[in-house]
Amino acid sequence: EIVLTQSPATLSLSPGERATLSCRASQSVGNYLAWYQQKPGQAPRLLIYDASYRDVGIPARFSGSGSGTDFTLTITSLEPEDFAVYYCQQRFNWPPLTFGGGTKVEMK
Amino acid sequence: EFQLLESGGGLVQPGGSLRLSCAASKFTFDAYAMTWVRQAPGKGLEWVSTISGSGDSTYYADSVKGRFTISRDNAKNTLFLQMTNLRAEDTAIYYCAKPQPDMRLYFDYWGQGTRVTVSS
Numbered sequence: 001e002i003v004l005t006q007s008p009a010t011l012s013l014s015p016g017e018r019a020t021l022s023c024r025a026s027q028s029v030g031n032y033l034a035w036y037q038q039k040p041g042q043a044p045r046l047l048i049y050d051a052s053y054r055d056v057g058i059p060a061r062f063s064g065s066g067s068g069t070d071f072t073l074t075i076t077s078l079e080p081e082d083f084a085v086y087y088c089q090q091r092f093n094w095p096p097l098t099f100g101g102g103t104k105v106e107m108k
Numbered sequence: 109e110f111q112l113l114e115s116g117g118g119l120v121q122p123g124g125s126l127r128l129s130c131a132a133s134k135f136t137f138d139a140y141a142m143t144w145v146r147q148a149p150g151k152g153l154e155w156v157s158t159i160s161g162s163g164d165s166t167y168y169a170d171s172v173k174g175r176f177t178i179s180r181d182n183a184k185n186t187l188f189l190q191m192t193n194l195r196a197e198d199t200a201i202y203y204c205a206k207p208q209p210d211m212r213l214y215f216d217y218w219g220q221g222t223r224v225t226v227s228s
Contacts, residue, residue: 034214036153043203043218044153055216087153091213095167097143097155 002026004088004100012108019075021103023088028068032092035064035073038102039084047086048073075105083107110135110217112204117222124194124226130187130204130219138162138182141207143215144189146200146224156202157189158213172198194226 003026013019023033031051036044046055048064051071061076075082088100116128130142144156157178158167166178177190187204201223205215 036215038153043221044215045218046214046216049208049212049214089153089214094213095155095158096169097158097213099153099155102152 001096002029002090002093002098004090004098006086006088006100006103008103009101010104010106012106013078014108015078015080017078019073019078019082019105021073021075021086021105023066023071023073023100025069025071025090027093029090029092031067032090033064033066033071034089034091035062036087036089037082037084038087044087078105080107110206112206112217112219114202114204114219114222117202117224119225119227120194121228122195122226125190125192126194126224128189128191128202128204128222128224130189132185132187132204132206135206137180137185140209141211141213142180142187143205143207143213144178144187145203145205145215145218146198147203147221148197148200151200154200159187191224194224196226198224199226200224 005024007022033051035048038044052064063074085102085104111133113131143158159178175193179188201221203221204219206217207213
C-alpha cells in the first residue's frame with residue numbers, strides 16, 4: 001500500500017498570502033496524484049489531477065507540481081474561500097486507492 | 109451537470125447491516141467505474157470500494173473486505189453498498205464518487221454523503 005504523508009498538518013496564513021502544501025509518497029506514484037479541497041459539511045472537490053492539471057473551473061491561483069514521491073500544491077494568493085482542508089490522492093498503484101491525512105489551511 | 113444522491117444511512121447496532129444507495133443522473137452511468145469513499149468523524153478520507161462500469165470487477169479496502177459488497181444496477185443508474193457485520197469503526201459519512209473518464213480514478217463528482225452510525 002502506498003502511504004501519502006501530507007505536511008504541515010495545519011497552515012495558518014492570512015488572505016493574500018501564498019500557501020505551499022506538501023504530499024510525500026512512500027514509493028513513486030509517477031505523476032498519478034490528485035489534490036482535493038474540502039470545506040466543512042461539504043464533499044471534497046477535485047482541484048488538480050495528474051500532479052499538475054487543473055480540473056474544470058478551478059482558478060489559476062491553484063497549481064500543482066512534482067513527480068515520483070514529492071508533490072506540492074501551491075495557492076498563490078489566498079482568497080477567503082480557500083480556507084479549507086486539502087487532501088492528496090494517488091491512483092498509481094491500487095487497490096487500495098489512498099489519500100493523505102490532509103492539511104488544514106486556516107486563517108491567521 | 110452530473111448528479112449523485114446517496115441514501116440509506118442511519119443508526120445501526122454493532123453486527124447489524126445497512127444498504128446504501130447512490131442514484132446517478134445526467135451522465136452515462138455504465139460508462140464509469142463508481143466508488144465509495146468514507147470519512148469518519150473529524151478524520152480524513154478513506155477509499156472503501158470501486159466497481160467497474162459493467163459491474164464485473166469489484167475492489168475493496170482490506171478494512172471492509174468480506175463484510176461489504178458493492179454492486180450496481182445500470183438500468184436504474186444506481187450504485188449500492190451492502191454493509192454487514194458493522195463495527196463502531198465503520199461510523200462515517202459515506203460518499204459515492206464518479207471518476208474522470210477512462211478509469212482515471214480521480215473523482216470529479218461526489219454526492220452529498222450519507223451518515224452511518226454504528227452504536228449500541
